[in-house]
Amino acid sequence: MNKKEFTVNPMWLSQAKTLSEALPYMRRYAGETFVIKYGGHAMGDVQLAKKFARDIVLIKQVGIYPIVVHGGGPQIGEMLKRSKIKSEFVDGLRVTDKETVDIVEMVLTGTINKEIVSAVHAAGGKAVGLSGKDGQLIQAKKLQRPKPDTDSNIEKVLDLGFVGEPTNVNPNTLTSLIESGITPIIAPIGLGENGETFNINADTVAGAVAGAVGATRLLLLTDVVGILDKKGELLPEMTAATVKAAIQDGTILGGMIPKAETCLLAVGQGVDAAVILDGRVPHALLLEIFTEHGVGTLIRDG
Ligand code: ADP
Numbered sequence: 001m002n003k004k005e006f007t008v009n010p011m012w013l014s015q016a017k018t019l020s021e022a023l024p025y026m027r028r029y030a031g032e033t034f035v036i037k038y039g040g041h042a043m044g045d046v047q048l049a050k051k052f053a054r055d056i057v058l059i060k061q062v063g064i065y066p067i068v069v070h071g072g073g074p075q076i077g078e079m080l081k082r083s084k085i086k087s088e089f090v091d092g093l094r095v096t097d098k099e100t101v102d103i104v105e106m107v108l109t110g111t112i113n114k115e116i117v118s119a120v121h122a123a124g125g126k127a128v129g130l131s132g133k134d135g136q137l138i139q140a141k142k143l144q145r146p147k148p149d150t151d152s153n154i155e156k157v158l159d160l161g162f163v164g165e166p167t168n169v170n171p172n173t174l175t176s177l178i179e180s181g182i183t184p185i186i187a188p189i190g191l192g193e194n195g196e197t198f199n200i201n202a203d204t205v206a207g208a209v210a211g212a213v214g215a216t217r218l219l220l221l222t223d224v225v226g227i228l229d230k231k232g233e234l235l236p237e238m239t240a241a242t243v244k245a246a247i248q249d250g251t252i253l254g255g256m257i258p259k260a261e262t263c264l265l266a267v268g269q270g271v272d273a274a275v276i277l278d279g280r281v282p283h284a285l286l287l288e289i290f291t292e293h294g295v296g297t298l299i300r301d302g
């Protein structure tokens with residue numbers, strides 16, 4: 001009699017294998033806090049946004065505590081255009097007058113924040129949206145960025161208006177949310193000493209939050225493959241020293257500057273590793289966290 005062989009669909013096998021191979025990573029990271037900056041054009045793509053929300057829910061389900069900080073550059077730009085307000089960038093930071101900061105706050109905390117919260121709920125998770133004003137999460141001051149004056153050698157300070165930097169991140173509200181099984185979704189708005197609203201670069205906020213909660217990893221999703229060298233090739237791994245050099249010699253420019261600086265700060269503050277990764281890749285977060293295939297630039301102290 002012929003023994004009937006039961007053949008399993010190779011696709012199913014490969015799915016089971018992928019899950020099984022994720023086990024060591026799940027065990028390694030269980031109970032740890034990851035801060036994830038969500039931004040770039042990946043955020044505006046409906047399908048990618050759904051996948052991102054699902055990934056966040058999965059990460060939480062396997063025992064990691066995610067905290068999301070989001071940007072909103074393209075959406076803010078769109079709203080400013082519609083309101084006929086001109087806007088310019090210096091070193092990747094948006095010059096922000098009073099009129100602009102009102103729009104920035106409205107788009108970030110009103111529209112985008114709630115979209116992400118809703119997407120996490122739609123994917124079966126629990127999330128609460130906060131801006132830096134909620135629960136005194138982010139106290140901020142006006143950003144002081146020196147601009148060397150090549151003519152006179154006198155350092156001038158760039159005036160970017162209501163662009164702020166965090167002076168203090170109060171982790172209490174975040175801790176309470178996390179302990180209740182809720183994923184915090186943070187809009188990068190800070191509150192000044194005199195009640196001013198500050199627009200803060202979302203990468204900078206992600207770094208400050210990671211330091212304040214003692215996160216193990218900082219993951220910055222963007223819309224490039226990672227940090228590129230002068231020839232335009234991906235640098236898969238960098239140390240703090242090589243990142244500093246790349247900022248100094250102008251390899252890292254524009255919006256990549258606050259990202260690189262944030263990674264430096266984070267690894268200097270004890271975050272194990274900071275990663276800049278390509279949010280255009282579907283499930284970039286899962287690839288980065290649960291497989292041996294990194295999809296960006298990993299930065300460690302050293
Ligand atoms: P996000 O919305 O994710 O914050 P940004 O536009 O602020 O994105 O920053 C990413 C941009 O930084 C890239 O699109 C790229 O134009 C620029 N950039 C400057 N230098 C580099 C570099 N060395 N490697 C990669 N990107 C760089």
Ligand code: MG
Binds near residue numbers: 071073092255
């Ligand atoms: Mg940016």
